[in-house]
Amino acid sequence: MPGMIWLSHPLVVLLLVALLGAVLLGATVLFWRQAPARSKIPRAQKRREEALRRMAALAERLRQQEPELDPKPILELPLEMLVQKMLADELSLESVLCSYLEEGHDSSCGLAQFLEKPAAKDGVIVKVLKAQGAIPFVKTNISQTLQSYDCSNPIYGQTLNPQNLKKTPGGSSGGEGALLAEGGSILGMGTDTGGSIRIPASFCGVCGIRVTGYRLSYSGVASAVKGRKAGITVAGPLARDVESLALCLRALLSEHMHRLDPTTPFLPFREQVYSSNRPLRIGYYESDGFTQPSPSMARAVKLTSRLLRDAGHQVIPFSVPRTEYAFFHLYQGTLFADGGATLLEKLQGDIVDPSMKNTVNSLRLPDSLKRFLAWIWKYIEPRVSQIFEMLCGVGTPKKLWELHQAVEEYQQEFIAKWRSLDLDVLLSPALDPAFYIGYPAKANTSISYLALYNLLNFPAGVVPVTTVTPQDEKELAFYKGYYRDSSDKNFLEAVRGSVGLSVAVQCIALPWEEELCLRFMKEVETLVKNQMEPK
């Protein structure tokens, strides 16, 4: 046989042996490099099991001591009412959640190399909350490195969405979203670079807000990627209602926080802005022209803008300028300005979670190959081409400054448009309904509605307003997406089969206007609640 003749050639045999040797060597080196990570993971899992056993034992002891006590009505109380009851001595209970760097605890970011390095002291947010009586009681699951909006890592596994166990709770702060949705907590803290507070909140049917950069302290918050100066990561709370978010920000925006971290402005919570009821001028859009909204996302904006109009507010159409440019060139440009070097460094010797493989494998390619793929994909799927271009990084400090300047110019262009319409606030879709597990990595352009406000650095929060109806589901049959590419196709697959799942809207204000943003969110929440429960 001709094949056998080839195989009997000594050079071919030599080549095959060399190839096999190289593969074996590669696998051994990888195994050896991952060995420390592999050994830390079972220990972390054991610590978690022990903690859960201790919690179960404590719960059992409480049940025996107080057989009459029903904790459910307490856990379901909004934070504000809980505080009122505690102040009135009707309740004494120990539970406010915080997942930030906390003395004596690991903040792993889903990375084995961050394990067994407990924080030496509390982060500023934890310090301020503790000083006001908060008792952090649990750290919740996140996506590996926080650079994905799924919620999975090789240490603690995949978190599921309590509304549908085949769906992700979103990420990166997906554990917080799931715990709040299940009534297991009353307040959580997350971080947001591309929707990591707002996506889990909207996927799980709770509220969340990303504040203007630097308004809340970021000191002591663990992260796999630090140092970005555009598209910066910010802290923010998640809770079951807007009043709880306001209570949290009221507590944090204090002299105490400013004293502990003078890089935050001394700008205490402005009560009169939050409690004002003057009618608002509200801009709104159902589509950003880049990610075709799911039928439920568009319906959520329609429903909310009608309720707002009926309540006496002025509602004005708004269109987002140059979304494609803003998403790829500016947002992804800043996200991967270093070509992913920082992220890859943090993953060295670690097991890469399946939810991160797409990003990590693409980043690991040599720049020349990324450029070649960008060129090829230009003729097949232009959006994939743009992703590969951005994954090369900016190249030089001069280019980075040019990018920062372009971001500032876009910010001014957006503000000028906002001002020309004399708007107070803006209403947009969030990202809904929850995706099937594994899909965030496949539909990576669909975060455009949320990432825009990371790029602009505006405060933006999400409020659940409706659930997916059978009619929304039927209308998905006509969903094609604006680009008809793999990301559009994956988005459609990700959101199918979601009748009954939560759908939120996004409420946006200008920088430093967190109180106005919250006031707008509260207005939306109240109007939706009132129409669901007519007097």
Ligand SMILES: CCCCCCCC/C=C\CCCCCCCC(=O)NCC(=O)O
């Ligand atoms: C052809 C496929 C190539 C895949 C390349 C992947 C490109 C990834 C693009 C977008 C994903 C962006 C995810 C950003 C998530 C940020 C989440 C967040 O807010 N994190 C919080 C934090 O950083 O603290």
